[in-house]
Amino acid sequence: xxxRTHEWHGxxxxxxxxxxxxxxxxxGLSRRAPKRAWLTSLxxxxxxxxxxxxxxxxxxxASNGGATLFQNVRVFNGKSTxxxxxxxxxxxxxxxxxxxxxxxxxxxxxxxxxxGRTLMPGLTDAHWHAMMIRATPALLLGSDVGYTTLLAAGExxxxxxxxxxxxxxxxxxxxxxxxxIDEGALPGPRIYPSGAMITVTSGHGDFRQLIDLPRAMxxxxxxxxxGGAAIADSPDEVxxxxxxxxxxxxxxxxxxxxxxxxxxxSPLDVATFTEEELHAAVEAAGNWGTxxxxxxxxxxxxxRSIAAGVKCIEHAHLIDDATARLIAEKGIxxxxxxxVDIGGAAALGPAEQAQMRQVVAGTDRLxxxxxxxxxxxxxxxxxxFSQALAERQGQGLVDLTRWYTPAEALIMATSTNGELFxxxxxxxxxxxxxxxxxxxxxxxxxxxxxxxxxxIKLVADPDKNFRIIMKDxxxxxxxxxx
Ligand SMILES: [Zn+2]
Numbered sequence: 001x002x003x004r005t006h007e008w009h010g011x012x013x014x015x016x017x018x019x020x021x022x023x024x025x026x027x028g029l030s031r032r033a034p035k036r037a038w039l040t041s042l043x044x045x046x047x048x049x050x051x052x053x054x055x056x057x058x059x060x061x062a063s064n065g066g067a068t069l070f071q072n073v074r075v076f077n078g079k080s081t082x083x084x085x086x087x088x089x090x091x092x093x094x095x096x097x098x099x100x101x102x103x104x105x106x107x108x109x110x111x112x113x114x115x116g117r118t119l120m121p122g123l124t125d126a127h128w129h130a131m132m133i134r135a136t137p138a139l140l141l142g143s144d145v146g147y148t149t150l151l152a153a154g155e156x157x158x159x160x161x162x163x164x165x166x167x168x169x170x171x172x173x174x175x176x177x178x179x180x181i182d183e184g185a186l187p188g189p190r191i192y193p194s195g196a197m198i199t200v201t202s203g204h205g206d207f208r209q210l211i212d213l214p215r216a217m218x219x220x221x222x223x224x225x226x227g228g229a230a231i232a233d234s235p236d237e238v239x240x241x242x243x244x245x246x247x248x249x250x251x252x253x254x255x256x257x258x259x260x261x262x263x264x265x266s267p268l269d270v271a272t273f274t275e276e277e278l279h280a281a282v283e284a285a286g287n288w289g290t291x292x293x294x295x296x297x298x299x300x301x302x303x304r305s306i307a308a309g310v311k312c313i314e315h316a317h318l319i320d321d322a323t324a325r326l327i328a329e330k331g332i333x334x335x336x337x338x339x340v341d342i343g344g345a346a347a348l349g350p351a352e353q354a355q356m357r358q359v360v361a362g363t364d365r366l367x368x369x370x371x372x373x374x375x376x377x378x379x380x381x382x383x384x385f386s387q388a389l390a391e392r393q394g395q396g397l398v399d400l401t402r403w404y405t406p407a408e409a410l411i412m413a414t415s416t417n418g419e420l421f422x423x424x425x426x427x428x429x430x431x432x433x434x435x436x437x438x439x440x441x442x443x444x445x446x447x448x449x450x451x452x453x454x455x456i457k458l459v460a461d462p463d464k465n466f467r468i469i470m471k472d473x474x475x476x477x478x479x480x481x482x
Contacts, residue, residue, distance in 0.1 A: 067092045068475070069106045070445075073114035075099065076453060078121040078415035078436040081407035083451060089119055091443040094473035095432065099439055112468065112480065118451055121414040121435050122165025122189075122444035122471060123459065124421070125393065126335045127314060127380025130156055130191060131172035131228070133390045136347065137262075141207060141222050145173060152177050155390060156188030162393050162462045165444035165471045166190040166434055168335075168380070168421060170254050170293065170314060171197035171205065173227030178249075182429070187476050190430050190444075192421055194254040195245035196230040197295070198238065198281065203272040204260035204295055205229035235280035238273070242284040242292075251424040253285045254314070257294035258301030261355045262348055262384060268318070268355045271300045278308035290427040293335065297359065299323040306330055311423065315382075317362035321369060328373035333420055335378040336370075338399040339363045343392075347385050367403040378420045379413040394459040406456035443473040447480070 068091040075084040090098040090109060098104055132140065134151040156177060159167065167189045169178075174193045181188035199205035201215065207223040208215075215221075215231075223229045227248070230241040242253050257273055259266035266272065281292050291311040296302045297318045305313060306326060312333040316323075327334055340363060345356035370377050381396040383389045400409040418435025422428060433441035447468035452458045458465045469477040 066473075067097075067107070067109035068443075068470070068473070069104060069109040069111045070114050070119055070447065071104075071111060072116055073119035073447065074116060074451070075437050076118055076120040076407075076410065077438060078418070079411060081405070081411075081453070083118060083453060086116065087119075089437065089445075091445070091470070091473050094443055096437060096439055096441050096443050096445075099437065112447070114447060117467065118448040118453075119437060120410070120446050120448060120452065121418075121437055121441075122446055122469070123163045123394070123397070123413050124166040124168075124417040124435055125159075125164050125380050125396075125413075126168045126378035126417045126420055127170050127337060127382045128159075128167035129172045129382070129384060130159075130167065130169050130174045130177055132384050134387050136385050137207060140226065140228065145226050149173075149177055153180070153186050153188070155387065156181060156191075157186060158387075158390065159393070160187050160189050160469065160471060160476055162391075163446050163459065163466045163469055164189050164393060165469070166192070166417075166421065166430075168192040168194075168252070168417075170194050170295075170335075170380075170382070171228070175227075175249050178429075189471070190434070192251040192424065192429065193249060194252055194293070195248050195250040196224070196227050196241070197254045197256055198230045198232055198241045198245070199256045200272045200277075201231055201233050202265045203231075204256035204258070204263040204266050206231055206263075206265055209264075232277070235277050238277045238280040239284045242281045243288075246285070246288045246290075249429075250290070251427050251429055252290050252312070253281055253292045255281050255292060255294050255310075257296040257305045257310075258298050260295060260297070261345060261352055261359060268297055268358060271298070271304060273304075275304050275308045278305060278310060282309035288427065289425050291423060297362075302327065306332055312378075312420065314380075315359075317359045317366050319362075319366065319369070324366075324369035324373050324375065328375045331376070333378060333423070334370065334375045335380055335420065336366060337380050337382045338367070338396055338402070339382075340399045340402065344382070344384065344389060346389075364402075371403065376416070376419075377412065378417050379409070380417075392460070394462055398456050398460050401456050407453045409456060410452060410459075443470055445470040 070089040072086050075087050085101050087101050088104045090104050131152045133155045135148045140148055169191050178191035178193050197205040208221045232238040232241045259268045259270040285292050293312040293314055294305040294310045295314045296305050297315050299319045302313050302319055302323050314335050339360050342356040345353045381393050397409050414435040446466050449465045450458050467479050
């Protein structure tokens with residue numbers, strides 16, 4: 001498999017290089033994808049001749065919203081457990097320029113009278129699947145990716161309208177959606193894409209049917225063609241798949257280290273990748289300046305991930321006390337979700353629902369372990385395959401208050417998540433501070449009717465309570481103007 005894949009890629013690029021400065025006669029030599037080679041050579045020729053380049057992830061055009069002055073707001077800054085005294089906040093371009101309890105000269109800015117409302121950072125979701133909400137698995141696998149991307153585009157706008165200004169996408173082909181949002185083609189959140197979730201044969205993310213076995217070596221299954229998952233069964237294959245995702249623009253890499261709820265073939269208890277395979281991913285991501293996150297519910301899959309150098313564990317609902325202590329001691333991030341009922345598995349079959357019940361049963365113990373060992377913990381929802389469930393994204397924060405105060409929950413969903421996003425370092429597609437209301441931070445802001453620190457339920461009804469939604473200095477929702 002490995003040698004054939006390398007040969008194919010080498011052949012593709014070799015032909016492209018030759019054809020740029022020469023003629024296209026070599027293209028006929030491409031055994032498998034003459035059209036692809038031809039397009040590649042065209043793109044390369046354009047790059048060399050005209051100086052075009054792919055838009056880089058770090059310098060997407062910022063949507064300049066001019067200047068906005070929020071007057072008379074109480075600020076929840078994303079870190080403090082109390083609101084500020086009445087303040088004024090000036091946004092210039094895409095950043096928060098000034099915060100003061102004294103007057104700020106509007107100097108041409110649009111002035112918004114906050115009338116004592118709360119100004120807070122945009123909410124963020126550290127475990128999201130932008131491509132996998134409005135489409136079911138069957139629809140995703142059976143449809144053109146153009147169609148499912150359009151469905152995801154609608155959901156991206158709805159996500160922003162719920163006040164979620166940033167999401168970390170933990171699996172799915174979200175690169176084009178991210179790019180279109182960043183370029184201003186449609187409203188949506190900032191997306192930290194992982195790209196395809198990398199899995200083993202039979203693992204979480206292997207959506208093949210049994211009749212697809214045995215795998216024809218060198219062939220890709222439908223979910224792999226779509227970029228939803230990538231199957232790898234050796235350290236070499238893992239390296240290849242990780243590097244493909246990095247080339248596509250992943251800001252962090254996601255592997256599935258164990259079974260999952262919505263996996264047709266991998267029970268929750270199984271461990272999948274070997275430590276050597278996980279380490280291959282860690283090394284490839286590290287060379288690229290970023291890190292690996294693993295989907296892992298159980299102690300064995302979490303421990304193996306940590307031994308391999310994984311920096312962030314997704315889920316972990318079924319871990320034991322010793323594993324929680326290990327996560328804390330090693331300074332590993334935990335990105336988990338307050339699964340409090342099996343609603344998330346409502347659209348799935350009875351076997352998946354039974355697995356979901358196990359996870360839900362582990363949620364309470366997990367958050368108690370998190371508190372006991374003070375584990376660095378991010379907030380996410382991991383909502384899948386249901387637009388109706390996605391409408392309850394903010395409810396996840398209400399659910400979190402079974403273990404945290406409203407302020408603690410909101411801090412987690414803003415500044416703490418922002419620290420995890422910043423772990424992407426030089427691969428950060430949105431350099432700048434996210435999740436805080438501070439001078440110099442990115443201007444992702446919500447103006448809220450009422451005080452969410454006193455009443456967390458406000459964030460579960462964004463239509464009514466979020467009067468202004470600003471992302472990157474630009475206002476996407478404003479019901480004060482009406
Ligand atoms: Zn997930």
